Amino acid sequence: MESLEIRRKSLIWISGLTCNGNSHSFLSSTSLSFNTFLNSVNILFHPALTYDREFKDIYEDILEGRLKFDFLVVEGAVSKEKGKVYFQGFDVYEILENLKNVAEYIIAVGNCASFGNFPALYSEDVVGLNFRFDQKSGFFDVGFTTKSGMPVINVSGCPAHPEWIIKTILSLSYGYNLKLDSLQRPKDFYMYLTHDGCTRNQYFEWKVEAEEFGTKEGCLFYYLGCRGPLTHSTCNKILWNDKSSKTRAGMPCIGCTEFDFPLRSKYFETKLNIGIPEEVPLGVSKRAYIMLSGVAKTFTNHRLKGKLEEADQ
């Protein structure tokens, strides 16, 4: 009954072209989550945490067959060419080639490892593990699976939310089979939209739009560039740093969990076409959106008209 036994799984975290933002996101998780994680997963190597062993020794033990491990976590974009990206003195190209059939699971943490992200804008050979933006021209061949039978699991986001990283790894270590979307992201997190749970939802429903930044009131979708209704994430369901989210703090969602994040521009304004947002919420036709918002606009929600603090309803 091997599969039911909760053996403490082991993990190796490597990095490529990265700002380390996913590491710092991970380290900013709540103490409950982080301590549970440390109790459940043995971190064999993480570049910011490990002190008693060098990567080269752990790597050698793996290559010689003396050490097995479960999770290979990759943070950062990588190169399809040798000799471009290094980790602890080793070519990341070779590390990935050597470990791809040893790890039970490979997890791409953050948008750089998932899709290439900003570093891929600089150089053609820079890619994510399975994707380069939306193209399946990443480091590994199309159809690549690890020992577990799973493809690379993308925990996208710039950075990825700590709970997405931790719960993805914990779910797999408890033996749950994670359902993935077409960009290989766990559905548990990426079937939701950033919009879900936003404190400005009523303003969206009644089409009360924020025209300027710096207010508690108004929806940021129509003028201020918010991608909340177009972006897959649980930013407003599982809050950031246990406290808030960008849209709650009045900052438009910039769509950082999606492959096209670095390809877009003008993050703080909505592209309008004859007064209609060029991109409408996922799942509805432009016609449906126009009709529904037209109806909403013909009514006034008096509670939402002025400053919330002044409303008495």
Added chain:
Amino acid sequence: MKKQISNLSLNRVEGEVELKLQKDKSGVIEDAFITAHNFRGFEYILKGKELLDALVITPRICGICGHSHLTATVNAMENLYRENGFNIEITQKVKMIRQLTQCSEIIQNHIKWFYLFVMPDFLKLDSSEKYVEYRPFTGKYWKNALNISSDIVKIIAILGGQWPHTSYSLPGGITSDPLKTDLVEALSIVDSTLKFVESNIIGMDVESYLSITDYREFMNKTSGGSLKDFIELSFKNGMEKIGKSYGHFITVSNVYPCIQEAVIKKKRCKFNIKKVKELKESSSYSIVQPVRYDGLPMETGPLARRLTSNTELFVNLNSVFSDSYLVRVWARVDEIVRILVNMKDWILKINLSEKSYIKPKDYKLLSGESFGLTEAARGSLIHKIEVYKGKILDYNIITPTIWNLGPRCKNFKGVAEKAIIGLDSDLKAQMVLRSFDVCSVCLVH
């Protein structure tokens, strides 16, 4: 014995950095070369982009000091408005909130760096049970430090949405309009972090600590804590004698009332941006261009900030132990106290009835050049933008790590390189390098 070369790849630093040590026959380090890999091309990526895109892009240069990059970008943009003759009004509320969130990031960094990167080195020199709580993964102090560093960034989340990587600050203000209860929450976090610092780091109340003027006085007054452990371990291992560099310091901006801009060469003088030059010289081992002030290498960071701010304790420490490992690390720990003690005051000064954002003119009207200066965890950060009708023509970034870890020029070795020469142990060479708080992702961006 023959001459030896050691190539060390460092862990417990930000990013990928290699230290090549050239040693004489007796093993003494004759020369040191710092090489960082993994160039991402941010300055190239920014070329041709819409000006405001930089608000989203530059914080992503660095996962640990992204807020400082955001501030530098915003400062450069607001200065560009002024250069173009437009009035740009920033309320006192916005100034306080921006400073508060950026300083939360700095404190996060220093706590993490001290407990995750610095103290574990001593475990290799002293494996006694006394220091068992500093052990990564299992030690109580190590775990507490991670908890407290993730608590302090909650202030950024409350006021700016999330950490890392918010872009909530933009020309004209900030996106959020906090509630009074948000400020109360921020106050509670500052309070509990202060308690942590008093009981776990300095071993006395903050007021007593701030009145201290030399190290003996500290050792007499403290009831114990990590700073005392660190100082004792440093003396035991001779760390007060090593890690010295040029003794030139630079701080390019102010954080009232705890950080003052100035340059210290032989004497203390005013900072002048025109004297900052990135040299066109390239070295065989580094893709980074050296940066000099008035032709001289400069150290930036908390030690520089204490000396340019004329803090008595550090003027004294510097005159006894000069810019050694001991003093450099202590300055970074000390900065946690000096910033934190002001944060409460900043929060209480916020007048919520002021505007969070005053919309400036369209950025497409902007052309020309401007600088954005700020203080990041590792030291002074400079962004320079060149813009034509709201499009970025050129974006140049001088990070603190370029000052400290950048390569040699024909006249001078790099600041950290010089600090390592003369040591006789690989571990101590790494420790001295870590004392600068290495961030290779900022070194090669």
